[in-house]
Amino acid sequence: MTDFPYIRSDADGDRYVDVAALFAAHGQDAGQVPRTIRLLAEAAARACAEGRLSAAELATAVGWTPQAAGTGQELRFPVGRVVLQDASGLPLLTDLAALRDAVRRAGGDAAQVNPAVPVTMVIDHSVTIEQNRGPGAFAHNLKREAEVNAERYQFARWAAAAFDNLSIVPPGNGIIHQIHMETLVEVVSRRDGWRFSDLVIGTDSHTTMIGGLGVLGWGTGGIEAEEAVLGGLLSLPAPELVEVELCGKLPPGVSATDAALTLTQWLRRQGVVGALLEFHGPGVAALGIADRATIANMAPEYGATSALFPLDAEVLTYLERNGAPREHLQTIRAHLLTDVQPGEGVAYNRRLHFDLDLVIPSVAGPSRPDQRLPLAALPSVIEGPGSPAALPTASDEGLRAGDIVIAAITSCTNTANPDAMITAALVARNALRRGMKVPAHVRTSLAPGSRRVAEYLGQLDLLAPLEALGFAVSAFGCATCVGNSGPLAPQISRQISGRGLNVAAVLSGNRNFEARIHPLVRSNILMSPALVVAFALCGTLCRDLTRDPVGTDAAGHPVLLSDLWPDEAEVRALLGRIGSGPAHFVTPESWTEQAGPVGPFWPWQPGSTHFIEPPFFAPGFSAQVRELAGARPLLVLGDGVTTDHISPVGPIASESETGRYLAAKGVATGRLGTYAGRRGNHEAMLRGTFANARLRNLLADGRDGPWTRHMTSGEIVPVTSAAARYRRDGVAAVILAGDGYGMGSARDWAAKGTRLLGVRAVVARSFERIHRTNLIRVGVVPLRPVTGGLEGIDLTGEIEISSTGLTPLHQPGQAVTLTITSAAGTATLDCVLEARTETELDLLRAGGLFERVRRDFLANAAGPEQDVPESAGMPPGRAAVADPERKIVQDG
Template identity: 45%
Template sequence: MSAPAGASSPRLTLPDAAGTVVDVRAAAARVGRYDDLPYAARVFAENLVRRSDPAALPEALEALLRRDGTRDFAYYPARVVLQDLLGTPALVDLAGLRDALAERGGDPRRVNPAVPTQLVVDHSLNVDVAGDVPDALARNMRIEAERNAERFAFLGWARRAFRNVDIVMPGHGILHQVNLERLSPVMRQQADGLVFPDTLVGTDSHTTMINALGVVGWGVGGIEAESVMLGRPIRMSLPPLVAVGLIGERRPGVQATDLVLAITEFLRTRDVVGAILEFVGPGAAGLALADRATIANMAPEYGATAALFAIDDATLAFMRLTGRAPQQVRRVGAAARALGLWADDVAEAAYDRRLRFDLGGVGRAIAGPAQPHQRIPLTALRDRGDIAPRAETAPQALPDDGAIVIAAITSCTNTSNPRNLVAAGLLAQRAVARGLTRRPWVKTSFAPGSRVAESYLQAAGLLAPLEALGFGIVGYGCTSCNGMSGPLPAAIEQEIAARSLQAVAVLSGNRNFNGRIHPRVRASFLASPALVVAYAIAGTMAVDIEEGVLGHDRNGRPVRLADLWPDDAEVDAVCAAHVQPGQYVAVYEALEREADAPDVPAAVRYAWRDDSDYIRRPPYWNGALTAPFPAGPMRALAILGDNVTTDDLSPSGAILPDSAAGRYLIARGVAPADFNSYGTRRGDHRVAVRATLANNRLRNEMTPQHEGSWARIEPEGEVLPLFDAAERYRARGDALVIVAGRNYGAGSSRDWAAKGVRLLGVRAVVAESFERIHRSNLVGMGVLPLEFEPGTTRRTLALDGSERYAVEGYAEPSPPRGMLTLAIERRDGTRLSVPVRCRIDTHDESAMFAAGGLLPRIAAELLAEGVQP
């Protein structure tokens, strides 16, 4: 347990009665130079001084100041933010933990978040009604409420039953944008006047968007988030701290989306995986905060843990723009200067590495067809054979391969940025004035991340032209970016299937993994909102979007992108005139009035329903799931390639009737029209386990003749649906292993990618490397992550899945990052021993794994503590 926040630390008084801060420099001076620390390390140092046990502080502070990455320290984030697809299962787990504690003689009221926890419902909205329908917003929200009534009722119970839980119900925006515009104070203040940096973790990898405000935060899985919610620290060692110096000025017509796609491509080749990046230099200083937010948002796409911009005048200007109280703005400025967190104060910090990126070298681009870092400059499109220019298609006919069937202005990455949206609106205005329309086979939608976007677009007269092109507002949430694109018209789906067309989606999102955006889409491209509008007019990737003809105006004259693209001065003038603080104040005061409505008291324990397929009591305290790691051999459930994503491991999008989850729901009497999505049903483990490894684009190398969720039973060699194969192995009592390539578990921070494989019976994953969040989630669920030594792969070992596997040398508790042996017995009886590194990285993780995972460990600790609520 930590000492009370700031209880024994010397303080400095801020000017203008703004409060006090801990004197971090005085504490640090005993062991090192505070002024050499980068921004993130200064925030960690403040956290240590304010929260550490005084007896442990000197050693922890010394490790931090001397950049000793071999020693870990306790880090206490100030709050937790949740999106509903991962936040709802997290609250379901806490409700289940209350039951587990009560049934063992404990007090269930002790299961309660100890830090502020804020959940925003943003992932449940499906685009059932496209943006060309006038009442799409009302209809989609009504459908969302009907489909998710049980989930939303559970969230209502959780808000009343748990302390420190605030829930923003649907229709208000996307978590990260609401966090940026309202939830984060940048600096927090205790009742005794102590001011300290806002810090957080979130159950979404794009939590890093808040880094634009100078707030340290990153994505974690739901399992780790639950631990922080319950007051446990994150045990962490200092990651690499890398400065990215931004130089130059962006070229005319280049959007923040273009910048972040180029930065993502650049950083993907600079080995920043797991690092905390700090953007510095004149280029960073010259970026508006909304542009910084676009760049920080995509930190997971370039592999970084966080992507920080230090606090400066642009930070304070954004706070004023978004309606923060003047006293709070002054407090942030004063505290940042006192703590050495003002941008000028970290200019000479000592980083582990320095990189440099020229903003002036970036042009307009898209990224795809299946990874965010697959950047394609628009000038290079005409040279790509797969999207070479073709003759113009008849007005009503669906074109050949490359037909764009989804064009979506979506995601926190881009709809938080007024310049991006205003540019799209101005392009639409010019297109409508010329008589252009979207192609009829393109399903269009616009889902802002905040209601403020509607306010300033309406004020600028830009909402109507967007609506005229089919980009009416369909709701306020993640939608297509999260795979909630909704159904395509039946005739379009039939033609795609009949002709085996390579249908395409273009979206202003942050991810475009295979199968994510829509099951019928084969390629997805990320683009700025303005380019999304242009592509909806073109209707096909076969058009040279930079130089070619998008369409013809009323007089038959060709119209090109240059004829429609607004200049920067026009965009800036519209933003200056129509994006105003009063809009933010009005939107968020309405939200706060809704949140302040009186509540009816809730029962301490949730009343589970046996007939539910949305919310079910979780099984993680059952004896079978807390069994020791198996000493005997394991069978391979799947052998997978590189960059297996959490979308492969636990998709969020549409449930197909012939999938394992679809068949289960049909057997339960649920009609396919009422399936909702995989993500919305993660509160019921019986559905969610059937969604594991259920991506219809998955490639299991054990079943090369099949695409999708298939496995091969050994030793028989029979090919079955993957869930059925896992059940067959469970009936036999066989433990399972997954073998994979590099970067296993990339993408979203969804804990069900780990929960699901554990419930399938997987006890170990052996890969060439792991994504940071997913590795942590595996440990938290009692699944052992093992890493091949460099140069050793499934291919060099010629593994085909017929083998039996055993882990030798494992003992509990396991020393962090120790070497073990993977014993492999081939079908012919030959054996080999392969050294592997155990990726249990800290002593705390070792204790957690030995307990069977985080949730069993917390239950045991609560029973042992015997502390009254």
């Protein structure tokens, strides 16, 4: 203890970091430091005491000042837990399985490949709303999910038994973020002889939702998460800390969704991309935990790394109502007694002020969450014939522009909020009392964030009115928000395609990127659950519901939104009747029936279309950074390119490159599944990279979708075909883009797919944090033009790109000059390397994280490395039925 005077022991014998003493030992006043930095420094001090972090690195964390942001300094620290969802979690586990095989083949100790921290995976991204109405919808969709994902779930059950520190929440229980809040969150952890503040990362960008409970957490790509899972320390460039002071309270009739969408637009305009936010002020006290979580959930949409609310009495009340054990609550209170109380004038880079009183009913769309509109302006989203506000939806001509074809109450942002859900149910009840119905062309669905939502709605007799309008529980999972909205009726699809209609989806989600919700739906509008119900009844976006009627009652009289909206007192009374107690998980029979292999190694099957041993840990996969010489632009893109543009998540179209590949493997058209479900097959995902139908590439001669011009031949070909030709010819590929490149999900396949295409550099005016770090971790160089971009550069004919200053990699942000040669001559583009820390430089020097991990695990291997065989399966006789029930999260 003498070397670490700030390490104390509590009454239970566990060590903890005395944060005040830690900062005092470094000449700092902890009361003048943002809580986010205190939490990171606490974690760093624990790692230092364990010998995993140097004293100098700890001093950097403790010595953070606002002036450190952007200097290239970095903070290194361990995380306490990792949470996964299946769409990104299964690829991570696939990589671990492949790493085990690589270590085994090289004669190393494969048993070392194990999670070093607790990891929980929630299976929530796989369910599709095939049946959307009726009492049998949930059972049908759950059964269908098990059939389509049988091999994926066999792999998940194998992994639960094969890896230490891994547990799994089976399908049919809810969305990762709400389950995280209700049951997985620790707030304060006791583990390995330590008591420490909960610090969590997740492979879903909306892991930030846990900030509503005062817990620091954020989303990472699966590649970065692998590093933490294997016991590595995470690294952040010395961050910008921004305080957001909230004042006032939300007016009556204004929801937390309205506040979240308004803040998303406002904070995006304030330029908080990559910043760590802390919410304080009197307005916080006026927000319940669910309201705070709704705002924190949207941090990826406003670009922040994290969004931290206070750890106050509201948090303890929430945990107690959700059945937290008394002993755990005592641990939290004991830890809080040793916490630092902030003083006056805490040091932040910026302070922002936001007045909740000024929030008005809002929606966002048609293709980004920051495109907030006041409710009255929604009709302006629809352009073209048939868009006046008074346009009727029923006519002999069928569908019209602006008609709503999908209305979904879905996703973690809103179905985690009892206030929002009760309000929606009361709108449905009031509509039924007036004899109102949802038009036939609207496909309705309800996918609550957890079973608790259905339980309290049932207790309050509020499920029935939702079901009567078509909002029966059809899933406990992400569903429509990740594009698993299910099929539209054939006659609806024919009208949209045949007449080129701009139709709409309304959803209570957090993402509405182009072609994400449904490939035929161009306008996707985010809104509160109650407004989803109202617009489902209305049937069109082309009506101003602040003044125009939602519809008519049974007698033909107009019904306004104000006629349906419940009184706030009634909502509060119903909220007070919600029971307390721990959440329970249910294990579906379809899950326990999934027999599969056992043993430490996954038996890769040559004929599998879900799991193929990936090449990432094979010798020679990673290549060190070299100067670009004669490189070709694969894509030239504009602003706002999202991870959905780069690596779609939704259904695989039969006419797509991936669809044709799967068909050649014998997969029937109706079983192609989704890109999210094929992430264990790198051949499928390679073909799905840049497969978004709304992709706009300036090299494609005006053709939207996955097309580009092959530079040598001049032909317009699929992106994957051009990339394959460049790889065959030994030519490096480059992507050129505008602002906000990679906004959206923490999707490692957006980077993995880019790397597999042969792309060696991405040049963009600005990058979203997660995607930038993902690119570095697969060995793709991110470059940012110092001024301007592609203006004045001729994009016709052949284009070649070369670089100077890229090697050697000697410092973060080093200058790199690109020479772009086209038919019009030669232009230069001065850039900076968007590797911001020494850790990121080291990753690029190594060729990416996979190569560094491979070397670390093979450092003491006994034999020579071998290439990945076509089938690296188990020896005969090793397959058996797995029984990993000890690792599956069960009821209670």
